[in-house]
Each structure stands twice: as structure tokens, then as C-alpha cells.
Amino acid sequence: MSANSREQSIEKLESEVFDLVVIGGGITGAGIALDAASRGLSVALLEKYDFAGGTSSRSTKLIHGGLRYLKQLELGLVRKVGRERAVIHRLAPHLVRPVPMLLPVYRNGSLGRWSTTLALSVYDRLAGVKKQERFKWYGPKEVANMEPGLLTDELQGGAVYTEYRTDDARLTMAVLKSASGAGAVCLNYMLVKDFVRENNRLSAVLADDLIGGKMITVRGKLVVSAAGPWVDEIRRIENKSSDKKLQLTKGVHLVLKAERFQINYPVYADVGDGRMFFIIPRGNRVYIGTTDTLYAGPTENPQVTKDDADYLLAAANRLFPKQHLSVKDIISSWAGVRPLLFEEGKSPSELSRRDEIWETSSGLISIAGGKLTGYRTMAKEVVDKVMFKLTGSKSVCKTESLLLDGYVSEQELEALITRLKGEASQVGFSHEEIRRLVFTYGSETELIIEQAYTLHQEVKDQEKRILQAELMYCVQFEWVRNISDFFIRRTGMLYFDRQRVLKQYLPAAEIIAELLDQQDGQTREDIAFLEAALSQAVTFN
Numbered sequence: 001m002s003a004n005s006r007e008q009s010i011e012k013l014e015s016e017v018f019d020l021v022v023i024g025g026g027i028t029g030a031g032i033a034l035d036a037a038s039r040g041l042s043v044a045l046l047e048k049y050d051f052a053g054g055t056s057s058r059s060t061k062l063i064h065g066g067l068r069y070l071k072q073l074e075l076g077l078v079r080k081v082g083r084e085r086a087v088i089h090r091l092a093p094h095l096v097r098p099v100p101m102l103l104p105v106y107r108n109g110s111l112g113r114w115s116t117t118l119a120l121s122v123y124d125r126l127a128g129v130k131k132q133e134r135f136k137w138y139g140p141k142e143v144a145n146m147e148p149g150l151l152t153d154e155l156q157g158g159a160v161y162t163e164y165r166t167d168d169a170r171l172t173m174a175v176l177k178s179a180s181g182a183g184a185v186c187l188n189y190m191l192v193k194d195f196v197r198e199n200n201r202l203s204a205v206l207a208d209d210l211i212g213g214k215m216i217t218v219r220g221k222l223v224v225s226a227a228g229p230w231v232d233e234i235r236r237i238e239n240k241s242s243d244k245k246l247q248l249t250k251g252v253h254l255v256l257k258a259e260r261f262q263i264n265y266p267v268y269a270d271v272g273d274g275r276m277f278f279i280i281p282r283g284n285r286v287y288i289g290t291t292d293t294l295y296a297g298p299t300e301n302p303q304v305t306k307d308d309a310d311y312l313l314a315a316a317n318r319l320f321p322k323q324h325l326s327v328k329d330i331i332s333s334w335a336g337v338r339p340l341l342f343e344e345g346k347s348p349s350e351l352s353r354r355d356e357i358w359e360t361s362s363g364l365i366s367i368a369g370g371k372l373t374g375y376r377t378m379a380k381e382v383v384d385k386v387m388f389k390l391t392g393s394k395s396v397c398k399t400e401s402l403l404l405d406g407y408v409s410e411q412e413l414e415a416l417i418t419r420l421k422g423e424a425s426q427v428g429f430s431h432e433e434i435r436r437l438v439f440t441y442g443s444e445t446e447l448i449i450e451q452a453y454t455l456h457q458e459v460k461d462q463e464k465r466i467l468q469a470e471l472m473y474c475v476q477f478e479w480v481r482n483i484s485d486f487f488i489r490r491t492g493m494l495y496f497d498r499q500r501v502l503k504q505y506l507p508a509a510e511i512i513a514e515l516l517d518q519q520d521g522q523t524r525e526d527i528a529f530l531e532a533a534l535s536q537a538v539t540f541n
């Protein structure tokens with residue numbers, strides 16, 4: 001499964017006939033690969049870019065209970081998504097963390113006190129929220145004490161309810177590693193360009209190996225496209241006259257230093273135009289999001305515009321009037337594209353977040369819509385269909401109890417951090433670093449520490465040793481091919497620890513080049529790519 005065994009994976013991809021070929025290595029494709037492999041199917045998953053390189057590294061990074069769907073009266077969805085977040089938390093407590101979220105309510109706002117408490121009570125009930133996590137209402141004075149910088153004019157009070165914070169790209173990686181552990185052959189930098197048909201049915205996909213530089217044929221009894229915003233593009237490769245199924249909308253997030261924007265709670269509040277937005281602390285950073293605007297630009301690399309940034313800063317300044325935030329305070333940002341289902345005449349916020357599956361006469365199954373939070377149930381729907389087609393009967397989905405890669409139980413997390421800190425201090429890991437690693441790699445952190453021990457003599461510089469140990473792990477077990485894979489999606493540092501990226505990206509590029517035996521030209525290209533991403537994260541035109 002490792003990047004080092006890329007050649008072996010390619011050999012397998014070329015020689016086997018898989019039960020299922022999955023296109024797309026975002027959370028949806030990863031979930032499908034895990035579900036199918038755990039039911040005993042042979043699975044190949046091909047990702048054109050890096051895993052989670054599309055929408056699945058660009059979300060608000062919440063495992064939502066679906067509170068916003070109440071407004072659209074999608075009660076079935078509230079129930080399904082709300083219950084699902086408890087399942088995902090149970091499967092990966094190291095990646096999915098409960099946080100108390102403050103929802104302030106103002107007299108002139110779009111949420112009233114009674115409608116908010118009613119909505120949250122319905123939500124707690126529908127979503128089966130645990131007793132200790134049910135919402136509580138606080139009066140205006142209490143709310144002002146809880147969050148001192150908050151606007152107090154017309155404040156009626158506020159509710160504190162529980163949300164679950166995650167890292168979308170890490171969750172995708174944990175699901176993929178679990179799928180790989182269950183036998184799926186998953187590979188990044190494999191661009192699916194065409195299909196092969198036999199008797200008018202799809203029998204294989206043609207994929208361009210963007211690392212090795214050759215086209216390969218991957219044969220499969222069934223093909224599922226989980227290509228997110230590119231689902232329509234894949235459908236058009238299969239049939240030029242396919243209709244439009246998706247409506248893309250863009251959402252952006254801004255990252256600020258916590259010392260510049262001090263808040264005690266994550267906040268979910270009214271922007272002032274009827275929309276809601278989040279302000280979420282993460283370590284010594286705070287991120288703000290999101291926008292929701294119709295999008296027809298390039299899906300590959302959506303940009304945060306000056307209008308996007310101004311909109312979110314204005315919302316934050318309105319809610320926290322003493323902050324006076326400006327574009328200069330933004331230290332990073334990201335933009336993502338939502339692959340929503342097309343509905344004539346609806347505004348972005350009105351478009352449903354439900355998912356849908358389509359099948360063409362030649363057998364291409366596509367899935368789109370949905371949320372990060374619903375990945376497991378979406379995968380179940382798809383794999384139920386796939387199993388029925390392949391075997392003529394249903395089979396039992398196992399993913400509700402399949403703990404994800406790196407799993408550490410909620411009760412053991414702090415004990416693990418303390419133990420590892422004791423073991424790892426000799427090779428230079430600080431307590432903070434161990435915390436970061438455990439909430440990134442879970443139980444796998446032990447392998448990184450072991451790696452650092454093996455480098456103890458050879459690499460005297462402590463910081464370089466830790467970097468090298470983590471990179472070696474990521475190259476071997478997480479398909480890392482370049483510094484962008486590492487700093488953007490495996491660690492999120494480009495968003496949340498820009499200083500560290502600036503300090504480490506050149507040595508990291510050297511280490512990766514050596515580990516993967518890369519040509520200088522390739523390394524230069526990778527460096528230029530990351531430098532462009534660093535610059536884009538703080539440029540707003």
C-alpha cells in the first residue's frame with residue numbers, strides 16, 4: 001500500500017480484474033473502497049491528484065449534526081446525519097473531537113430565542129444526541145461573560161450545543177488506509193481518462209500514471225465514479241451528451257492568529273444576510289467560514305477573492321466589534337467547491353445537501369452530493385447496489401463497527417499522549433508535538449517515534465530528525481509523493497502553521513527526493529508548486 005510499493009500496486013492494477021473500480025480518492029471514494037473491501041470485494045481506487053486533493057481537504061472540517069437542514073425542513077436528513085456523527089466519532093475519536101459551540105441569538109437576527117431553542121430540542125431528539133451533549137440556553141449576561149468580545153447590543157442570549165471538529169483530509173486518509181488494510185489497491189496520481197467497453201458495458205478504465213508516465217488499463221466488473229465536482233466531467237467522458245447533474249458552489253475559509261482574534265468558544269452565528277457562518281479556534285489559530293456562491297470557474301484550484309475575504313471579515317467584525325480585523329490579519333486561507341445536486345432556480349444556500357446515485361446504460365454508477373459527515377452511509381448505499389449487481393443478493397455492511405486506522409479510544413487518548421511523551425522526549429519530541437501527532441496519526445504515532453529513534457545517531461539536528469521521521473512514515477504508509485501532499489493534506493500545516501512550512505519545506509523536499517529517488521527537475525517543480533500554494537493562501541484579488 002505504501003508509496004514505495006507504487007510499482008507493486010501498478011502491477012496489481014494492470015494484472016487483476018477487480019470487482020469494483022472506484023474513481024476518486026476523496027472521502028466518498030475512500031468510504032466506498034472501505035465498505036466494498038470489507039465485504040470481500042476486490043477493489044481498485046484511482047485518484048488523479050493527491051488523496052483528498054479535491055473538496056475533501058477544503059471543507060469547514062466539521063462532522064455536522066445537520067442543524068442547518070432543520071431550516072430547510074429536511075428532517076430525514078437531520079436524523080440521518082445527526083446519528084451518523086456519533087458513529088464516526090466512535091470509529092475515530094483521535095480525529096473527530098466534540099466541541100461546545102456557541103450560538104448567540106439577537107433580537108434583530110434571523111434566529112429568535114424560541115425558534116432556536118425549539119430547533120435545538122428537535123435536533124437533539126432527531127439526532128439522538130447524548131444527554132451530556134444536549135444544548136443549554138444561557139441568558140445575555142452569561143453569554144457576554146462566556147465570550148467577552150461578542151456584540152452585546154440586542155443580545156437575547158445564546159445556546160451552547162455540541163459539534164464535532166475533524167480534519168477532513170486526515171479522516172479521508174484514515175478511511176483509505178483502512179480500505180488498503182482490507183485489501184483495496186488505492187493509488188494517487190492516476191488520472192482516469194477513458195473507459196473500455198465490451199458488449200456495450202464498461203469493462204475497464206484507462207488511467208494515466210502521472211508519476212510513471214504511462215497509460216494503464218484497470219479492468220473491473222463495475223465502475224463507480226465518486227469524482228465529487230468532476231462527476232459530470234466523468235459522465236461526459238462516458239457519454240458526451242450526458243446532462244448536467246451538479247451545481248457547484250464555492251466556499252472559502254480564512255485563517256487568523258489566535259492572539260489577533262481571541263475567543264473562548266467556537267461560534268456559529270448569523271452573518272446578517274440570513275446565512276450562518278462559523279468561527280472556529282484550532283490550536284493557536286482561528287478559522288472563519290464559509291461563503292456559498294454559485295461557481296463556474298476552474299474546479300482544480302478555486303481561489304479566495306477579495307470579495308470573499310471582505311464578506312467574512314465584515315461578518316466577524318460585526319459580531320466582534322472590537323476586533324477590527326482586516327485582510328492583513330489573514331495568515332492563510334482555502335477555497336473549496338461543493339458538488340451539490342442541480343436544482344433549477346435555487347440559490348446556493350437553498351440547494352439540498354442530499355446525495356444521489358445515477359447509473360448509465362453501460363453501467364457507470366455515479367454518486368454526488370452529500371457531506372463529509374455522510375460518507376459512510378453514502379458508501380453503504382452504493383455498495384449495497386454494487387453487491388446486488390455482482391451477486392444478486394444483499395450483504396451486510398460492516399463499516400459501522402470497523403474502527404478506522406490509527407484508532408485510539410476516547411478514554412485512552414490522554415494516557416497515550418503522556419506515555420509517548422515519556423518515551424519520545426529523548427529523541428526530541430515536545431509534549432505539544434506528541435499531542436499534534438496523536439491527533440493526526442492516532443496509534444500510528446508510535447511508528448514515527450520508532451523511526452526517530454532509528455535516526456538518532458545519523459541525524460543530530462533534533463528538528464530535522466523529527467521532520468524526517470514523520471516524512472518517512474508518510475512516504476511509506478500514506479502515499480506522500482511531494483511536499484504539498486505533506487504540508488497541505490497530511491498535516492494541514494500550510495493552513496495552520498505557515499511559519500513551520502516556510503522553515504521546513506526546502507529540507508522536506510530534499511528528504512522526499514532522497515526517499516523516492518527523485519530527479520532534481522521533479523523536486524524543483526514540487527517546490528515551485530508549494531511556493532505557489534503558499535502565495536495563493538495569502539493573495540486576494
Ligand SMILES: Cc1cc2nc3c(=O)[nH]c(=O)nc-3n(C[C@H](O)[C@H](O)[C@H](O)COP(=O)(O)OP(=O)(O)OC[C@H]3O[C@@H](n4cnc5c(N)ncnc54)[C@H](O)[C@@H]3O)c2cc1C
Nearest residue numbers: 024026027028048054055056059060062192228251372373
Ligand atoms: C466550503 C465547504 C465546506 C464544507 N464543510 C463541510 C463540513 O463542515 N462538514 C461536512 O460534512 N461536509 C462539508 N462540506 C462538504 C464536503 O466537504 C463534501 O461533501 C465532500 O468532501 C465531498 O467529497 P467527495 O469525495 O465526493 O469529493 P472530492 O473530495 O472532491 O473527491 C473527488 C475526487 O475525485 C478525483 N477525481 C476527479 N476526476 C478524476 C479522474 N478523472 N480520475 C481520477 N480521479 C479523479 C478528484 O481529484 C477528487 O480528489 C463542505 C464543502 C465545502 C466546499
